[in-house]
Amino acid sequence: MTKRREKSAAVQCRPGCAACCIAPSISSSIPGMPQGKPAGMPCAQLTAENRCELFGLPQRPAVCLSLQPHPDMCGENAAEALARLAELERLTRPGAEKGRGNPAPAR
Numbered sequence: 816m817t818k819r820r821e822k823s824a825a826v827q828c829r830p831g832c833a834a835c836c837i838a839p840s841i842s843s844s845i846p847g848m849p850q851g852k853p854a855g856m857p858c859a860q861l862t863a864e865n866r867c868e869l870f871g872l873p874q875r876p877a878v879c880l881s882l883q884p885h886p887d888m889c890g891e892n893a894a895e896a897l898a899r900l901a902e903l904e905r906l907t908r909p910g911a912e913k914g915r916g917n918p919a920p921a922r
């Protein structure tokens with residue numbers, strides 16, 4: 816039990832993963848994306864190395880600052896994280912249950 820807690824606490828962001836900068840939608844304005852970021856689209860602030868150009872700068876959106884790595888979200892690799900975040904986005908999207916704005920089959 817103690818070991819599990821230690822494992823959770825030790826989760827750190829994987830350099831170069833960027834799944835949470837691609838899969839989720841972000842409703843707040845981001846430099847280069849004034850209307851926010853649609854789900855599945857890489858953030859305009861991602862560098863070629865999948866790092867945040869705004870890291871440590873005041874322009875970085877508050878939602879990005881508040882997001883913490885978690886094993887349930889990050890998985891074992893970037894592909895797993897992308898799949899988990901895409902599913903979370905689908906489940907939490909307004910109107911998702913009615914299929915509004917969803918061109919792909921819901922199930």
Ligand code: SF4
Binds near residue numbers: 832833
């Ligand atoms: S999904 Fe997790 S590991 Fe990947 S960039 Fe986000 S916080 Fe980091």
Ligand code: SF4
Binds near residue numbers: 836845860867870876
């Ligand atoms: S602003 Fe930075 S942390 Fe936030 S989604 Fe864009 S690249 Fe990721």
